[in-house]
Amino acid sequence: MSEFLLLPPAIPMIVGGFLLPFLPKRMRSGAFLLFPLYSLLIVWTLPEGTHAIVPFLQFELVLISADKLSRLFGIIFCLTALTGGVYAYHLDDRAQQGAALIYGGSALGVTFAGDLLTLFIFWEIMAISSTYLVWAQRTVESEKSGLRYLLVHLFGGSALLAGILLHLQTSGSLAIGQLASDTAPSSMLMLVGVGLNAAIPPLHAWLSDAYPRATVTGAVFMSAFTTKSAVYLLARMFPGGEILTLLGVIMALYGVVYAVLANDIREILAYHIISQVGYMVAGVGIGTELALNGTAAHAYSHILYKSLLFMGAGAVLHTTGKSKLTELGGLARAMPLTLWLYMIGAFSISGFPFFNGFISKSMVVSAAGEAHIEWAYLLLTLASVGTFLHTGLKLPYFTWFGESRGLQPSPVPINMHIGMAVVAFFCTMYGIAPGLLYEFLPFDVAYEPYTISHLVEATQILLFTFVAFWMLRGKLAGEPLIALDTDWFYRRPAALSRRLIVTTTDRLFSFVEEKALKLAHSLAHAARNPLNLFRFSTSAPLEDYDPDKERWPLGVFVGAVLACIVIFAGLSLFR
């Protein structure tokens, strides 16, 4: 293997991200595609095992650790950076294009990191570079939301680092692998850090807060990297952690409930990321080989169809400037191609047979069944009802059909449709030929998604979900309201803490400053003219000491001398 291809897969994309802003506009979007392609080539040809070991302080950083699981995630991360690059081809924003590449590269860095320190470094680069994809939208809302996003992720990063250091202290090892104990303080801290990125409630609110406010193209990248790299780590470090089954099922339903209430189309999709990642987290919790395969497969499928859905919603926002259901409607005639490509993503996420959601979601659900965790089986199936209801029915119905609001969308850039078409092709390809995905899964487990009972189950559920939707669709129209989520706990007290920490301190400082200046002022005057200290009228202007003005008349001294003489003379008389 040549050294040329033994580069850490993260390097081409991160270096590319720093080079890109210096390229002229007409080359930049084309060059964007080359870097993920190069990374993909590396990921594809990387031999299994650890490579590129660099000494750092007294540690050894392992920059490349490749096995089946990391290769699977690596391939899909590169592929999404590539299709996202096509979708964003029309973009002319140096910093945003660079940030997107660095972000994708750092996700690859996390995936192939062979030790916890390397992992942490890429983890933080990921948080910072992705924040820029929110800020690049350049609205007041996105500026504030991006800052919250960054702060929350820095908190998660600190928890992860604390966990890593504690783990290093107790075990003496920086290796990434299944943790000996899920309940040790170091494991709990790492779970908080990783779980935050996986958007496990109550640590999930950054996602539904920031993704709807990110740029049209930025949200496509964000939907792929952060949560799925966290899922990858959960599968590495916490397989079979029972709490994760419960958390995953809660997540899957939590997203569904909030998607009913959401009005912004990208917020609906964001809540369904949480819901879908719930399946993967539950799969990690179940922990059997089938379940872990299901988690990996579902992450792969999910990245494809979720980026397609965000591309569709982004195209609507890009061409109409609107993203709220209450402001959208009747766009089917104006953008039929966008609608159909979006619907391929919607069929996939909903688990329609012959689309890629079906072949991966059913693995996780079947794994719950085979492990006899029946409540998880039923609740995950219920969540998939909700998925079809929102992503497949509510969102397209009220965006492309429903009441027309007279919107005149501008034409969709051709590159957006090409990007969507490529992803849509993959969604159907893996749905029709699941073997193409299964051969890359970490464990060799025979699994057949297209059994009669699976098909009957999916058909009946989807059909009757549709019937219920059609009957109740009047209740589902968007409402111009927001739904409180756990970000309330840091957004609401923000005003109070600002008053306590910023405003109060500010006032105290300016009060002290003002008093000190006044004191200095009067002291200066006193020094120049001590007589001013005895002046009681504050209205008269303070004057400098003038010996001619302040000197007493000569008669006062003569009188005083005379008075002394008189007093002493008098005293001597009476002795």
Place this chain on the structure above:
Amino acid sequence: MKRWHWIALGLIAAVSFLTEFLTPHNPGHTEHWWNAIPGFYALFGFIGCVAIIVLSKWIGKLLLQRREEYYE
């Protein structure tokens, strides 16, 4: 939704019920108590969907929903 759409959906439903009743359960598919209920997944889809809509809206009205300027 045109008339033929509903007819097509009805046909698909009929095929799925027929298949369910005519084929013995896949032996590879683990048996669960609900597999004994005919048309269970149809019921599950319908009732589940209604429950999701009604319960979520109820929680929203009761606790969660605020005007859009709430955080400003």
